[in-house]
Ligand code: UD1
């Protein structure tokens with residue numbers, strides 16, 4: 001009889017992951033295809049780990065090198081064992097048990113391709129197993145369409161056996177209680193029963209499900225734990241199911257974050273991967289994908305039409321129509337609309353990366369602004385700098401990627417080219433349209449462009465009779481009041497500043 005106290009860990013979890021995954025039609029193992037940005041197998045491993053088992057065994061086979069490489073990184077404590085001949089779930093469990101030769105107690109069997117199965121459900125399954133002193137407890141579900149699944153055949157309410165869809169009679173196919181394929185077994189009884197399995201069924205495989213009939217034949221207790229969350233027993237066999245699974249996992253993640261205080265205006269077009277972290281009072285506008293290890297601090301506004309992968313966004317920042325990767329956006333900063341932040345972008349607090357701006361390896365200090373169509377690569381900007389429209393950081397000489405330093409409170413006029421490696425000192429000015437190829441000392445003004453040459457009367461001489469010539473003829477030749485006013489304004493400011501010295 002099983003008298004294990006509730007808090008004792010199970011002896012082992014065996015994760016079955018040798019199956020072919022042929023319906024995925026992929027060079028990549030099915031188990032490494034992503035659900036909410038993480039390999040499918042990582043969910044099975046997480047659920048297994050929640051039980052804190054003394055042993056964690058993963059039965060591998062098809063594309064085992066890929067699966068083992070993932071496990072070595074994600075779950076180094078997992079033991080892997082190869083099922084060389086895929087002769088069914090019974091054969092797979094037997095291979096797993098080879099790694100657990102002297103182990104006694106409870107063996108949990110799960111699948112690698114059931115991503116939504118939670119640790120909580122496994123714990124509830126084990127608790128039911130213990131409470132009922134069972135030799136085996138099966139996780140089952142009542143489903144509207146049980147086609148394809150093994151059916152739970154009960155006699156006087158007790159689980160008597162499991163019959164596979166392919167082997168079932170018409171009457172058995174009416175049963176809507178299905179086998180999830182997830183079980184708790186007593187180790188000794190499992191070890192005793194496995195060698196008795198025979199492949200005399202439609203698929204000519206060893207069925208672990210036949211263990212139930214075996215145990216009942218031994219007068220051992222078999223129970224079922226029925227879950228009402230059908231998704232937890234759903235496997236993924238093809239890419240249609242993969243997409244459905246992703247949609248459901250995403251729906252739940254989006255709902256989770258809304259309940260944590262995040263405003264999401266359009267849940268259907270918002271994708272949030274499993275490792276994303278959001279604070280309360282974040283607002284996410286439609287068509288936004290938050291991927292990888294992205295984190296967003298409180299008060300930030302993200303979207304619409306924004307994709308962020310591994311991006312850290314500070315408090316109250318605004319990120320609009322942006323594509324960002326491996327970047328940091330400081331508190332109260334503004335990005336977009338239409339900005340591309342490539343890896344290594346770090347925007348300081350109150351900084352601004354505006355429209356049609358691309359950045360890469362760019363540290364942009366607090367309060368610095370790059371508001372309009374610019375390329376900023378391998379760049380280090382101090383605080384309070386201003387980079388005018390159309391400025392290019394020419395960081396590539398055809399062979400090397402080279403850095404540019406721009407000091408605090410530097411002003412770079414529009415349409416300038418800063419040819420790296422170069423340093424613009426603190427407080428320096430660069431005149432519009434300059435191609436800067438040598439260092440600008442602090443506080444200097446650098447002008448590097450052709451002088452304007454005006455040829456008076458050129459249109460009258462070269463384009464006589466044209467509309468341009470007629471327009472020129474009619475012109476008063478006086479400066480427009482708006483321009484004149486602006487010049488006066490600039491002049492007055494200059495005079496005031498000179499007077500202050
Ligand atoms: C199995 C169950 C069925 C249940 C269903 C739930 C059996 C005989 N049937 O059917 O009652 O309703 O799961 O999804 O167990 N695997 C191996 N090695 C093998 C065969 C399978 O590792 O030789 C692994 C697969 O990778 C997969 C799992 O076991 O993760 C289930 O195998 P699959 O072939 O999908 O079993 P089903 O026919 O779906």
Ligand code: MG
Pocket residue numbers: 235237
């Ligand atoms: Mg299956």
